[in-house]
Amino acid sequence: MTQLETRPQGGDTVRGVTAADGTPQDSSARDGVRGKGLNGNSLGLLGGSAIGISTVAPVYCLTGTLGPTVSEVGLQMPAIFLAGFLPMLLVAFAYRELNKAVPDCGTSFTWTVKAFGPRVGWMCGWGLLIATVVVLSNLAGVATSFFWLLAGEVTGSDAVAALDGNKAVHILTTLVFVAAATAISYRGITATKWVQYALVGLQLAVLALFVVMAVTKSDEVAGSLDFSWSWMNPFGVESFAAFTAGLSLSIFIYWGWDTCLSVNEESIGSAKTPGRAAMLAIVVIVASYLLVAVATQMYAGIGEKGTGLGNPDTADNVFAVLAEPIMGSGLGVLLFVAVLASAAASLQTTFIPVARTALAMGTYQAFPASFAKVHPRFQTPGRATIAAGVATGVFYSVMTLLSENVLVDTIYALGLMICFYYAITAFACVWFFRRELRGSVRGLLVKGLLPGLGGLMLAAVFVQTLKDMWDPAYGSGSSVLGVGSVFVIGVGLLLLGLVLMLVMQRKSPAFFRGEILTKETPALVVED
Numbered sequence: 344m345t346q347l348e349t350r351p352q353g354g355d356t357v358r359g360v361t362a363a364d365g366t367p368q369d370s371s372a373r374d375g376v377r378g379k380g381l382n383g384n385s386l387g388l389l390g391g392s393a394i395g396i397s398t399v400a401p402v403y404c405l406t407g408t409l410g411p412t413v414s415e416v417g418l419q420m421p422a423i424f425l426a427g428f429l430p431m432l433l434v435a436f437a438y439r440e441l442n443k444a445v446p447d448c449g450t451s452f453t454w455t456v457k458a459f460g461p462r463v464g465w466m467c468g469w470g471l472l473i474a475t476v477v478v479l480s481n482l483a484g485v486a487t488s489f490f491w492l493l494a495g496e497v498t499g500s501d502a503v504a505a506l507d508g509n510k511a512v513h514i515l516t517t518l519v520f521v522a523a524a525t526a527i528s529y530r531g532i533t534a535t536k537w538v539q540y541a542l543v544g545l546q547l548a549v550l551a552l553f554v555v556m557a558v559t560k561s562d563e564v565a566g567s568l569d570f571s572w573s574w575m576n577p578f579g580v581e582s583f584a585a586f587t588a589g590l591s592l593s594i595f596i597y598w599g600w601d602t603c604l605s606v607n608e609e610s611i612g613s614a615k616t617p618g619r620a621a622m623l624a625i626v627v628i629v630a631s632y633l634l635v636a637v638a639t640q641m642y643a644g645i646g647e648k649g650t651g652l653g654n655p656d657t658a659d660n661v662f663a664v665l666a667e668p669i670m671g672s673g674l675g676v677l678l679f680v681a682v683l684a685s686a687a688a689s690l691q692t693t694f695i696p697v698a699r700t701a702l703a704m705g706t707y708q709a710f711p712a713s714f715a716k717v718h719p720r721f722q723t724p725g726r727a728t729i730a731a732g733v734a735t736g737v738f739y740s741v742m743t744l745l746s747e748n749v750l751v752d753t754i755y756a757l758g759l760m761i762c763f764y765y766a767i768t769a770f771a772c773v774w775f776f777r778r779e780l781r782g783s784v785r786g787l788l789v790k791g792l793l794p795g796l797g798g799l800m801l802a803a804v805f806v807q808t809l810k811d812m813w814d815p816a817y818g819s820g821s822s823v824l825g826v827g828s829v830f831v832i833g834v835g836l837l838l839l840g841l842v843l844m845l846v847m848q849r850k851s852p853a854f855f856r857g858e859i860l861t862k863e864t865p866a867l868v869v870e871d
Contacts, residue, residue: 376447376860377706379608379715381699382531382722386610391603391620392627393539398599398696399624400689401631402546402662402681403485408596409636410658413645416589417653418568421636422577423586427593428629430804431600433797434765435625436789437772438604439618444775446613449703450604450696451768453860456707458771460862461855462844465709467771468700469840470764475697476731477757478598479521479690480739486686487516492663493679514743518736520690525732528694531721542688549681550631557638557669564668566644566651570637587807591758594804596632598761599689600624605696642669694731701727708854709847748821749828755818756833762805763837769798809834 386394412420438450447453451471456464488507495504506512527538561567573579580586603621610616639652643665647653650664657664662682666675702724705714718725742749773780776790812830815822823831848855 376445376453379448379699379702379706379724380717380722381448381608381724383609383613384611385531386606386616386620388616388620388623390540391606391610391617392623393543394606394692394695395600395603395621395624396547396627397539397543397688398602398692399597399628400482400599400685401596401628402550402678402685403482403689404596404685405550405632405635406660406662406682407485408592409639409661410652410654412589412592413640413652414655414658415585415592416580417645418571418574418640419577419579419589420640420652421574421633422579423589423593424596424629424632424636425575426577426586427590427597428625428632430594430765430797430800431597431625433793434769434801435600435618435621437769437794437797438601438621440790440794441768441772441775442604442607442618443614446607446617447703448605448608448699449707450601450607450700451764451771452700452709453703453707454775455767455771456860457862458775459767461709461857461860463767464860465704465844465847465855466837466840467764467767468704468709469844470760470767470837471700472697473836473840474598474757474760474764475693475700476734476738477753477760479693479697479731479735480742481754481757482686482690482693483517483520483524483735483739484513484743486520486683486690487513489679489683489686490516490520493676493683496676496679510743514740517739520687521732521736521739524687524691524694525728527691528698529718529721529723529725529728531723539688539692542684546681546685546688547627547631549677550635552674553669553678554634554638556674557642557665560669561638561641564642564650566646566649568641568644570641574637574640584807584811587804588811590804591762591808594761594801595758597625597628598757599693600628601765602692602696605699608699639665694728697731698724698727701730707860708851709859711850746821748818749832752818752821752829753832755829756812756836759805759808759812759833760836762801762808766798766801766805769794769801773798 409420412423416423441454442450445454445457449468452464452468454464455467458464491507491513492504494506495501577586580589600621603624604617607613607617610620639661643650643652643661645651645653647655650657650668652658652661654664662678666678669675670678701710701714702717704710705712705716705727714724714727714730716726717723742753772794773791776786780787780791809830811817812827812833815825815827817827818829821828853859
């Protein structure tokens with residue numbers, strides 16, 4: 344092991360060592376960080392990127408957000424997709440730098456504890472957990488809908504396709520998807536990797552074919568448009584409220600790339616590879632989104648009738664309407680398969696961050712000790728994975744039985760939770776490395792200015808979304824005592840975390856006293 348010198352904030356010299364991949368590790372930064380028993384050296388750059396892309400679920404996200412985004416910002420949809428990419432890129436710098444210093448599968452939870460202390464860290468971890476459960480439930484529901492839609496297309500039977508409208512059949516099928524995804528995740532990261540190679544490859548290939556055919560046929564239909572560079576201008580949006588609404592939607596469709604960091608303890612080169620995988624995943628995703636946004640806008644236009652992207656009757660599932668006109672009855676089925684594959688693949692990989700965050704919280708005594716158990720054969724967080732599957736199934740079933748409006752509003756509230764924990768993580772990077780910011784221009788840029796700007800952007804979206812959600816017209820139009828139900832659900836889920844944190848504080852006082860995972864601010868100096 345190569346020794347190096349680290350100088351913590353008091354100026355005293357302590358000894359450090361390098362990680363297994365040769366990356367210098369600051370002993371003060373890693374103080375209290377523990378191994379979890381996960382299957383190390385199982386993922387490389389491509390495997391990590393595939394998992395990140397799969398979690399984002401590009402085909403599924405596009406079919407559900409192209410219409411709503413056009414309804415908010417019109418022709419500026421490509422610009423909004425770019426605008427949503429910017430804070431994600433800036434926050435990705437924070438994740439990369441924090442992972443270099445502390446490669447822990449708890450990611451946002453662990454890093455925020457070390458920057459701001461146990462209480463802020465616990466709430467940040469809760470934001471990640473609850474956002475992931477909401478996404479999992481939605482993914483399972485979408486996979487179910489497209490399963491029956493595809494079954495109806497293949498059999499040529501409207502009665503088969505209509506089974507999705509049967510609430511009992513829908514819930515039962517959803518629970519089967521959740522159980523299957525839980526089982527694959529339970530069996531280990533290697534099984535996950537090979538499944539994702541196939542499903543991500545299918546998604547990207549079908550999207551590429553769709554883009555080419557849409558552009559080729561764009562002059563054959565009424566309402567089609569010629570490409571214009573003005574579509575890339577975010578200042579063309581009519582109002583700030585419309586801009587933030589569109590931005591909130593675009594932030595949602597980028598969510599999930601940080602799964603690349605959740606597998607850091609299972610990656611080859613845990614300090615560097617996950618950060619590079621995240622950057623690669625984000626670039627592939629934004630390129631896919633821009634190409635599809637431009638192609639669909641050229642072909643369908645933004646009209647409110649027929650295949651127009653502004654048609655409110657088709658806004659929630661644009662690809663279902665455009666598949667046959669663009670790709671024909673034969674190849675059009677591939678688009679249904681791609682959406683189903685996208686939702687199913689993301690359903691499986693989305694178990695990764697929630698299970699590993701719960702594992703880390705259990706390991707550091709922020710959660711009950713049972714969550715810290717790792718399967719001896721598969722080397723996965725077995726208990727946490729099963730708990731996530733059960734929570735997802737129960738959450739979706741209850742929300743569906745209560746009201747379709749409640750389920751829709753829960754999805755609308757998701758953006759609030761995503762901005763919450765991403766912004767906290769970005770600010771944690773700035774604070775954690777604050778003593779290094781004057782050491783170099785690069786350090787100031789990638790550890791301070793860029794993450795800080797990303798955090799501020801997401802915090803601004805958080806505040807504006809909070810304000811917009813108060814209006815009952817936001818989301819399904821439902822309200823509770825005159826307050827928008829989206830606000831009640833979003834804020835209520837975060838407050839539920841606060842209550843649970845107070846309960847855990849009584850059960851595990853050592854963690855909340857900072858005795859388990861210590862709060863540190865390292866300043867590393869390597870001697871030649």
